[in-house]
Amino acid sequence: MAQPFEILIAEDNPADVALVREALKTNNLDCVLHVLSDGEKALARIDSLDKDPKTPQVDLLILDMHLPKHDGEAILKRLRSTRHYARTPVIVMTSLASRWIEDNAAKDGALVYCSKPSTLDELVKLGAVVRNMLEQHGRGAGNPAPEQ
């Protein structure tokens, strides 16, 4: 049996974390979800992962833009500046798409944004977005992390 996907989620609202779990479950995605409840924890985890010799260990980052301490912008920049996670897929979850997000999504092929679900249909859609990102950009998707 294949290994479960490793997903980081930077989100301070437990209700939204639970929604993501629901979305994964609905789509029958076998995942381990690591929750980072503020910007500081998210940055620290990215730094320590990048130093870890066993890389890459993460298949996807689900990012809320409005986090305590450091916002999603800072976290995305840090992730993209790492050695091993510069091309890791990211789903920005926001209820208000900003110009900054749109511009970044336009030039970063491994970045999409989607609104936080407010209906069951949207919840299912979120799960589909996760599946799609994992299949296109995740580990073992024929798109290995760059050497060096």
Added chain:
Amino acid sequence: MTAQTLKALTHLGNGSDPASREILDALPVAVYITDSEGRLTYFNAAAAELSGRSPQLGVDQWCVTWKIFLADGTPLPHDKCPMAVALKGGEVAEGIECLAERPDGTRFWFMPYPAVLRDAQGRITSGINVLVDITSRKHAQDQAEQAALLLSAIVDSSDDAIISKDLNGRITSWNQGAERLFGYQAEEIVGRPVTVLIPPDRLDEEPRIIARLKAGERVDHFETLRRKKDGTLLDISLTISPVRDAKGNIVGASKIARDITERRRAEAEILRANRDLEQFAFSASHDLHEPLRSVKIYSELLTRRYSDKLDGQALEFLGYLRAGATRMEVLVSDLLAYIQVSKREEGPETADANAALAIVLASMAASVSESGACIVSEPLPTVPMHAAHLQQLFQNLIGNAIKYRSRERKPEIHVAAISQDAGWTFSIADNGIGIAPEYREKIFGLFKRLHTNEEYSGTGIGLAICQRIVDQYHGRIWVDSEPGRGSTFRFTIPRTRKSSE
């Protein structure tokens, strides 16, 4: 009084024939005659009337009057009066103004015209004096002086700067308000060109103002900047009117300058406060949406996932929970739309109403066909407003016409606009349930509703948004209605937008 008249009178006075005396008696001016010593030998009826007394012939000396004063009010002894001076061989200046008092205390102003008669040897034999009553002229003169004093007191007490200039742009008068406002004293600025008050980058304003004045036009509430003596700039409002001479020629201009620095500051503050409020409302509505989203989706999840474990009442309660959250969501977005009406829209400020209506009808296609509504529109004008605002007006008013339709007939909606002097009046007429007269003004208020949510859903913001949009263009919105028959909403859009310049 000409020398010739005086000479004729002298001849009359000299003649002792009754005919001459009759003429003198009948003259409407005061005349009296004295001997060489100044004793009165004759006075006419007009002299008695003017002086308010009947002098004693041969006793009263020098003058027919009771008491005399100089123009400055100092008493003048009779033996120093102009007639006495003349009889004593002195020169009498012409045009002296004297004040006399009658025995009853009343006073009058007069001008004496004394003359002496001489015999063949040149000795003075008698004198004749004509007193011309100038009281009414003096009064008129006093009144004019009083009025001028009052006017200058008013001008000086004004907080506004009141300045006059000639057509060469030189300052000709400068009140205390101008001294306070600009810091120049009248002495140092009168005679200088008005351009000393104009900042260098606005010097082109002056020729334009002068040109308008020469054409006889006024300049009303022209808001601009002017420079004080110390170089600081002032926000002022100028009202400039041409000044004409007695013949009607324009000879200069009067200028009232009002300091509007404070008003400008207040306006900027209101603008800032409004922007803050918009910003606040925007974030608040976003932040309110977030918890609502959780309520909505979890109540949906509960319903879907646990419907077999919940009894009927629990499911009913869940239904209320979801309905409440949905309603709150609509409220928050409507409120946001209401607040954002005042936000500056991008794009041109003209809208083709036909295009705006077409866009709205396309977006409403579902509800139009569901209700079976028949919507007819006349050719519509292009109006000076943002298309988004006009669309919002159509959207809300046509949406209401469909929503508040009668159960007995299919909705028929007629959209038209008529052109008038001041602008356009749009009308959206329906055959719906109508509105009772007592509610026709109320409905434009925020959160004002006439129906329960079960009867007709809504937030009570739609018409308030319409009101706010129309207000922004200085137009008007109102409704005429016959309950049970239908309503006609009308709004006006003025032809030229009132700019804030």
